[in-house]
Each structure stands twice: as structure tokens, then as C-alpha cells.
Amino acid sequence: MMKLWRYKYAVRLMAGLVLASTLSGCSIGMALIGHKDPNLQGLHVGSTKGEVELELGQPKESHQTGYGARTDIYEYEVNNEPSSARAVMYLIYDVLTIGIAEIIFTPAELMTGEKKRLPIYYGVDGRVAGINETAPEMPVTPSEARPHLVNLGPMQAPFKDLADQLSIGMKGHHISRLAILPLADAAQNTNTPLGNYMTDKLTNEVYMTSSVKVIERSQLQRVMDEQHLSLRTMFDDASVKRIGSLLGVDAVIMGTYAETGLDSIEVNVRSVAVETAEVVGVGTVLISRASVEKLIR
DSSP: OHHHHHHHHHHHHHHHHHHHHTOTTSHHHHHHHOBOOOOGGGOOTTOOHHHHHHHHOSOSEEEEOTTSOEEEEEEEEESBOOOHHHHHHHHHHHHHHTTTTHHHHHHHHHTOSEEEEEEEEEOTTSSEEEESOOOOSSOOOTTTOOOOBOOOGGGHHHHHHHHHHHHHHHTTSOOOEEEEOOOBOTTOOOOOHHHHHHHHHHHHHHHHHSSSEEOOHHHHHHHHHHTTOOGGGOOSHHHHHHHHHHHTOSEEEEEEEEEOSSSEEEEEEEEEETTTOOEEEEEEEEEEHHHHTTSBO
16 A cells, blocks of 8 residues: 555656646746846936847837937836746645646736836937937927936935835825926926936836826926916916816826035925825935036036
């Protein structure tokens, strides 16, 4: 009886191992291959298309403008890093169940990770001109052109912190679409190199840390032009409600920045619900002045 049991166990073990060795397309293979998270912090205005595709792969869509700029739409996956630990666990259960466990594990692996889409705007020189932006339909005039910005790793953390603070406040308010107005300085100027840069950083972080849809800046500007609105007058409740209704968003994020001394700049933002004009999220961070001075070259 003992020999028969050992024989059955050996057959079962061999069958499980043979089956597991063929599972490269099932849970074991998927766990081992996975998808490494792209290093989005390494992408910045001025990056080449090759540098972008090294992180995100080939674009899924590409839209060319009449003047040479274009928007490429990339799809990528996060939270699905390769895992040998998961693969070993799947292998053990496959052996014990002669592969029956794949009925559970394969669908589970298919649902692992989160797929995201990211539009990148390339200028006429072929370099990145905007991240999470679409190319404008008409060319940007020299007076409107943004300066060349360098990539600053230390600047990533403050804006991720801002996005996290806003996200915590907006939970439970059923916000699925929002617009982000350009940040204004103490004199309510909204079209400054620093303000534009910080608005871009905040937009990127809100997009990457939440599930809400962020309206593109070009769409915001187009609506404002059509309605003859000025960003300098967009900081009262009535204006917020109007622009929010025109864009079809649930909330509008706005904010200001100001020097607080020789060493730092304070950024304050708030999210306002369009329907009620209620403040549903706030955030404040301090940014090193030394880092800011490296922004424009």
C-alpha cells in the first residue's frame, strides 16, 4: 500500500512539473515576465523621442499637426513588476493540484497591474514640448513659447506631496474630471516660466497619483479664448463655476506661489467643487529656492 501511494505521488509530482514547465503563457510565466514600472521622472521637456520610447515603448496613437508638431499617446502598466516569489508560489500550487490552480491564478495575474495612457506633445524639433499635453492646433508664437526646462529630480517630491494632499481631500466627493488652472504669483500673474513649470509638475503628479481625468491645458485655453475669459479673473467662485461648467468638470484646482524668504518658495493650492463652490481639497508645500534657480537655462 505504501509503495502504491509513493508511486501515485511520484506520478502526480512528475505530471505537475511537466505541466508547470509549459506554463510560460500562464501565471508562472506572467509573474516572471511582468512589466517594470517606467521611470516617468526621467522624462522632461527637451527629452528626445528615443528617451521617451525607452521607457514607454512605441506609441499606440500618433496625431500630426499641420505645422510639424505632434501628439503621441503611450500606454503603459504600473504595479506589475516581475516577481519570482509569486512564480514559485504558483509552481508549488500547480504541482499540488496538477495544474488545476491555474483556473484561479491565470485570471488573477491578468488583473494584476494598472494600465495608464499618457499623451506627450513633441515640438517641431522632435523633442518633448509637453508631458500629459496635446499639441496645440496652431503653432505657439515666440512670446507664448515656454523656456527650455531642465529635469529636476528634487522637484518631484513636493508636487507629489501636493497631489497626495489634494487627493485625500477630494475623496468622497465623486470627482471624476477636473481642470488645473495655471498657478499665479503674488501679483496674480499666471503666464510666468516658474508658474508654467509648477503647473505642469502638479498636472503630471495629479494624473499619475489619482484616477480622475485631467483636462488638457490646451482645451482649457481654447474654452477661455472662446468665452473671452482671462486667467487673472479666474479666482472667484462665480468664475470657477462658469469655467467648470463649460469644461464639464467636477472640480477646478487653482493656486498661488510666493517667496517666503531667501531660501524657499511656498506653493498653496486648493480644489473647488464646481457645483457648490466648496473647497474640497487643499495642499501646501515649500520648495527650495536653490532648486528653483536651476529651472531655466
